[in-house]
Structure formats: C-alpha cells, structure tokens
Amino acid sequence: MEIIHISAECYPAAKVGGLADVVGALPKYQNKIGHIAKVVVPAYDTKFIRESEFEVAYDAWSNYGNNHFQYRILKEKSNKLGFDLYLVHIQGLTDRPNVYGYADDTERFVAFQIATLDWIAQWEHRPDVIHCHDHHTGLVPFMVTNCLKYQSISKIPTVLTIHNAQYQGQFGWDKLYYLPAFDLWKGGLLGWKDSINPLASAIKCAWRVTTVSPSYLEEMMGNARGLESLLRQERWKSVGILNGIDSEVWNPETDPMLGKGYNLKTVESGKAANKKALCDVFQLDSSKPLFTFIGRLVDEKGADLLPDIFYSALYQHGDNINILILGSGDSWVEGRLNQIKDYYSRNYNAYIGYNEQVSHEIYAGADFLLMPSRVEPCGLNQLYALRYGTVPIVRRVGGLKDTVIDIGDGGFGICHDQTSVWDVTHAINRAVELYNDKKAFKAVRKTMMKIDHSWDKAATNYIELYQILKQA
Ligand SMILES: Nc1ncnc2c1ncn2[C@@H]1O[C@H](COP(=O)(O)OP(=O)(O)O[C@H]2O[C@H](CO)[C@@H](O)[C@H](O)[C@H]2O)[C@@H](O)[C@H]1O
Numbered sequence: 001m002e003i004i005h006i007s008a009e010c011y012p013a014a015k016v017g018g019l020a021d022v023v024g025a026l027p028k029y030q031n032k033i034g035h036i037a038k039v040v041v042p043a044y045d046t047k048f049i050r051e052s053e054f055e056v057a058y059d060a061w062s063n064y065g066n067n068h069f070q071y072r073i074l075k076e077k078s079n080k081l082g083f084d085l086y087l088v089h090i091q092g093l094t095d096r097p098n099v100y101g102y103a104d105d106t107e108r109f110v111a112f113q114i115a116t117l118d119w120i121a122q123w124e125h126r127p128d129v130i131h132c133h134d135h136h137t138g139l140v141p142f143m144v145t146n147c148l149k150y151q152s153i154s155k156i157p158t159v160l161t162i163h164n165a166q167y168q169g170q171f172g173w174d175k176l177y178y179l180p181a182f183d184l185w186k187g188g189l190l191g192w193k194d195s196i197n198p199l200a201s202a203i204k205c206a207w208r209v210t211t212v213s214p215s216y217l218e219e220m221m222g223n224a225r226g227l228e229s230l231l232r233q234e235r236w237k238s239v240g241i242l243n244g245i246d247s248e249v250w251n252p253e254t255d256p257m258l259g260k261g262y263n264l265k266t267v268e269s270g271k272a273a274n275k276k277a278l279c280d281v282f283q284l285d286s287s288k289p290l291f292t293f294i295g296r297l298v299d300e301k302g303a304d305l306l307p308d309i310f311y312s313a314l315y316q317h318g319d320n321i322n323i324l325i326l327g328s329g330d331s332w333v334e335g336r337l338n339q340i341k342d343y344y345s346r347n348y349n350a351y352i353g354y355n356e357q358v359s360h361e362i363y364a365g366a367d368f369l370l371m372p373s374r375v376e377p378c379g380l381n382q383l384y385a386l387r388y389g390t391v392p393i394v395r396r397v398g399g400l401k402d403t404v405i406d407i408g409d410g411g412f413g414i415c416h417d418q419t420s421v422w423d424v425t426h427a428i429n430r431a432v433e434l435y436n437d438k439k440a441f442k443a444v445r446k447t448m449m450k451i452d453h454s455w456d457k458a459a460t461n462y463i464e465l466y467q468i469l470k471q472a
Helices: 018-023 026-032 047-051 105-121 140-146 148-153 173-178 184-190 198-205 214-220 228-233 267-281 303-320 331-343 356-365 381-387 398-403 421-436 438-450 456-471
Strands: 002-006 036-042 054-064 067-076 084-090 129-133 158-162 208-211 238-240 290-297 322-329 348-352 368-371 391-395 414-416
Touching (some): 018 026, 036 105, 084 105, 105 140, 140 158, 140 198, 158 198, 158 456, 198 228, 208 214, 208 456, 267 290, 290 303, 290 356, 303 331, 322 356, 368 381, 368 421, 381 391, 381 438, 391 421, 391 438, 421 438
Parallel strands (some): 002 036, 002 129, 036 084, 158 208, 290 368
Antiparallel strands (some): 054 067
16 A cells, blocks of 8 residues: 655654654554655754755645745655655745744744645555645545545545644634635634634544554544543544564663663663663663653643642652753743752753654663653553563553553553642652662563564554555
C-alpha cells in the first residue's frame, strides 16, 4: 500500500514534541513491512532541513482565498530517514525557525494543506490512503472529499490520528473563503461551536479516527475540550492504537548521544557512568537517587504543580535526593522552577529550554522519571524511560495507564491516581524506598528493559485499518 502521512512535525526534520517522534518512526516501520509510506511536512528553517539535500519534485502556484502563493515540493535526496520525506516550501509562510506560535499559524497551515493536496491531485497514480495527524492537517479530510478541485482524489480514504485533542486549531468563519470552492451547504462539516474547527472537521470527515492509546479514546468521550459529544457520535469509526517507539533511535546500547552505551547485561555500570556525567554537568551528587522531568511545561502535563511537588519532596527528603528538570513552556512555571535553584542549589537543577541531546542523557542517567500528567494521550517519555532502565512515576491516565504497571501489582513503575502535590510526593517517597532496596531496584530495571514497545505491532495495526478502508 502507498500511504501519505501529512503532519506539522516529523523527527528529525522538525520536532516540538511527541508528534514528531511518531511521524518520524511509524512510516519507517510501515516501509519495513513492505509498504510505501511517505511523509509531507512544511519546509521550516530548521538545522536538519538546512543541512540536508533536497531536489525539487514539483513547483506551482496556488491560493488560499485572495492570497496567491508559489510553492515548491522538495524531496530529501538520500532517503536517510527510512522513508521519503517531502517538504512543502512556501516562501514567507513555512520557512521560519519555529513550527508553531506565529500570529498567522492558521494561514500557514491552511496554505500547507492546500499545496499538499494540489500536488497529490496532479499525480498520475493515486495513493491508497492519506493519513493526517492532529489539527494542523485537519482540513484535509474535508477538502479531499468536498472541494471541487480535488474531485480526482475524492475517493482516497483519509485517516485522522489524534495525538492531542487539547489543541484544535479553531479560527473564525470570516476565513472560510481561504478554502477551495465547495458546495456551501456542506459548510457544517467544518464547524464546531461558532468557529471553524479543523480537529472537529477531521473527526467528522475522516474515514477512520485513531487515538494514540486505547484508554485515551475512552477518556476523550468525557474530556476532550468540548468535542466529547462529537467523539461519542463518531465512536463507531474510532480506534485506539498504542504508539510504539523507534527502537533504533532510542537504544541505550547504540545511542550516539550517550557518553557510555549499555544493554541489559551492563545496565548497572552503564547507567552509573551516565548518571555521574549528568550529575557533574548539573552540579548534583550522583550517589543520591535522581528524579527527573522532561517535557512541555503546560497544565496538561501537570507542570504547574511541579514547583510545589519539588519543594515538598526536597523538604521531606532533605539532602537525600536529586531533582533535574528539562523543559520549556509557561513562563511563570519556568520562573518558579528556576527559583528553586536559589534554595536547593546542591540537589536541584533545571534546564529551561529544548535540548534533544540532554533529553537522551537524562533518560540514560536518571533513576526516576516523573509524569504527573492531567491528560496523556499516549506519552512517549515513559516508553523511552523503560528502554533506558529509568523507573517511570506516572499518573494513571491515558497511555500511561496502558503502559505502566505499579510495582505493588508485580510491575515495574510507580503509579498514582491524581495530579496533586500530595499524590506525587507520596509516589516519590515510594521511589526512595525502592531505590534503597538495591536488589528490588535492579530487578525492576531488568524487567523494564525487556519490554518491547517497538513500532512493529502498531505499524501492522495501522496497515490492517487501511486495508479495511481500501475494501470499503
Ligand atoms: N525540553 C525538551 N528537550 C528535549 N526533548 C523534549 C523536551 N520536551 C519534550 N521533549 C521530547 O518530546 C517528546 C515528548 O513526547 P510526549 O509524547 O511525551 O508528549 P507530547 O505532549 O509532545 O505529545 C503528544 O503526542 C504524543 C505522540 O502521539 C503522545 O504520546 C502524547 O501523549 C501527546 O501529548 C519526547 O521525545 C521528549 O523527550
């Protein structure tokens, strides 16, 4: 089958979070099992894109509303990612350093989607499925089926994967004219509660909807930022498929970002060496248990509570624990996390910012990884932690619930029920107990590292889903 993934992010071309990891790995694994999976993302001004070689695959003009633009489809030349990567270059719109956060993000992603479909519509052959990811590509299912200029591709099945329903990409009806012409009576398929809502539109129009874990699918029926009733209505065509991880990129034995590689047999010495190096850089004491957090500092991750959780844990455990955080997001959370350094400089540090290298070093060097998320559609950090022998401490929600079993239930992680200072501090207390029981701690590490979360299974699940659509 030929599958076209359309996304705003794809590792390593452009990454903000987990969406990039999935779109950078799933197609590779689909290719491995004999299919042709391609990825289309905007041509940002990122390091990877600047440093890679591309050839022009197509060059044309298009428009969103009255705004005409020239676009180029660029194909990565070397196939070094394990799939064909195509970029949509629109001068002045896509070629910026950041993926999101501009006042004209709506225009940028509308133009990206239109250019992508214009290009696909003029191919001599038809792909078997168009797979969209999150709201940035959420207008694609509507446009493919309903816009007159895409009649030639209107029968291609579309699939939407919801990585995070917290973000929906809403914009006003005054921008309806951005879309290529369609029968206006179909306009209702674009909207939700007084605005055009790309995520809602994709849920209505895609042939199938997937979420990145089974539990998140169920949770969304009761909590999806206003889309609950729509999701209940479209439940019949929805399925939860648990994400995998790219076990070639996330392999502690071969990871080039680590000072010392390790495997199941050498985990104790390997982790100790990585921990020592990490603690030296961040002025921490490697003889104490190291607790970490990596991620976007936003409410859905429970980041607003982290400062109070850390004050509480550091107060209770005095000088006997270390905490290291890597993240960026809400500025008041960043400020409070930085402030803790003034009070606990010997056993706390924070790297405010984004750094892929440091994230790998932390997964390898840490003892525990905290994920007190309020919402977690799947979560990849806990899967990376498991592979690197770092015990995840997670709230029982979404994909965290589906992938981490508490040590009290014979498992390998520490789970808590609420995103609250009390629950997380209590979980940290349990973690300190586990750390001090060296035999149990070693056994848990070994169990974790044996778990296989590679994409092999999920890649097949998606193919089975596409095959049903092809026969429909
Ligand atoms: N400051 C920083 N420096 C370096 N690396 C950083 C970083 N902050 C985050 N990362 C990295 O970004 C990724 C985060 O992935 P997640 O899946 O945990 O979250 P995200 O909410 O972005 O993804 C959404 O999509 C994914 C994919 O479907 C779902 O798993 C998830 O639940 C959903 O919220 C990891 O690779 C992590 O290491």
